[in-house]
Amino acid sequence: MAGHALFRKALLAPAVSADHTHPAYPTMTPVRRRRSGNEPEPKRGYSGMDPPDHTAHRRLAGALFSAAEADRVRPAVRRIVDESLDVLAGGPNPADLVTGFADQVASLVIAEVLGIRQRGRLARLSRVLVDRLADPAEVARASVEIRERITEELRAVESLDAGDALLSRLVGRYERARVYDRDHVVELVGSLVIAGHETTASAISLGVLALLCHPDQLATLRADPLLMPSAVEELLRYLSIADLVTARVTIVPLPLGDVVLPAGVGVVLSGAAANHDPRVFERPGQLNIRRDARRHVAFGYGVHRCIGQHLARVALAEVFGRLLTRFPGLRLADADASARSRSRAALHGLTELVVTW
Structure with a gap:
């Protein structure tokens, strides 16, 4: 379903549900496929809840993902980016920016913020789940293992003072509210790990590729680093990485545009179509880092808007800013064969981006 207005209207409508256990829910990604055999069905996770259940969980978890909290962890994100750039600079040149930088930064940032120890393994499992x-x-198997590993992490911090790590603070908030349910929190943390790694890694590599393919925009950003917040928003709009993961199911008839969708049908909402709607964004196919792109829906819309959006913005701003400063001569190693798309994935991304400096 296309269009900015329809996208937002559908996500605000009480007639639609995010319950991915509903038989008619569109199975766009492997994470939401029906389980078979003897595998038990997990409790409906945070991302599959509707109000008022979702509202209660959002209230508990949301405070830990505010803009202020994202700024609080900015120094840690900057350290991870700088250390990863050191490794990149000390390695081969040309280098693959996907495996040599983007994947590493995304994995380390979400693990650092959450306070998770099993960084590499969880990142590899998340890649399977979006294939x-x-x-x-x-x-x-990957779905079961990622839940088991996150359960181990939760057990390690339950009822313990584990410092400022988000996972510990999250458990503490649920326990103080007397509503702690480990299975629900496992599903919440799992969605954060998967989304935090995959979307950030893709945004880094595709964002760098977009800038390198638009040298005028890259030059403008280099000349005025204060444009970075605007550039991040525009890249999020332009790339629309999580294009087809916004799905719902109607629970009562839903008037939408010129049609009325009956109850019990799956609805897939195109974020890219909404973000490239010429009625909202002039010349939407052009990358323009001076554009006011704040109306984009790259993080979704409504009650299920991505809870990690502020952290993502901080991570991308730090990555692009420090990468471009560290490597002023950054360019594609071979314009004809430097990037390979990850066509198997539910999220837009790259498997390879060979650059030199």
């Missing part, structure tokens, strides 16, 4: 063509049995 549209992965074997269902492999997806099932």
Whole structure:
């Protein structure tokens, strides 16, 4: 379904549900495929809840993902980016920016913020879960393992003073509210790990590629670093990485545009179509870092808008700013064969981006 206005209207409508256990829910990603065999169905996770249940969880978890909290962890994000740039600079040149930088930064940032120890393994599992063509049995195994590993992390911090790590503070808030349910928190943390790694890694590599392919925009950003917040918003709009992961199911008839969708049908909402709607964004196919792109829906819209959006903005601003400063001569190693898209994934991304400096 296309269009900025329809996208937002559908996500605000009480007639639609995010319950991915509903038989008619569109199974766009492997994470939401129906389980088979003897594998138990987990409790409906945070991302699949509707108000008022979702509202209660959002209130508990949301405060830990505010803009102020994202600024609080900015020094840690900057340290991770700088250390990763050191490794990149000390390695081969040309280098693959995906495996040599983007994947590492995304994995380290979400693990650092959450306070998770099993960084590399969880990142590899998340990649399986967004592979549209992965074997269902492999997806099932990865889904079980990621829940088991996050359960281990939760057990390590339950009822303990584990410092300022978000995972510990999250458990503490649920316990103080007397509503702590480990299974629900496992699902919440799992969605954060998957989304935090995959979307950030993709935004880094595709964002760098977009800037390198638009040298005028890159030059403008280099000349005026104060444009970075605007550039991040425009890149989020322009790339629309999580294009087809916004899905719902109607629970009562839903008037939408010129049609009325009956109850019990799946609805897939195109974020890219909304973000490239010429009625909202002039010349939407052009990358323009001076554009006011704040009306984009790259993080979704409504009650389920991405809870980690502020952290994502901080991470991308630090990555682009410090990468471009560290490597003023950054360029594609071979304009004809430097980037390979991750066509199997439910999220837009790259498997390879070869650059030199």
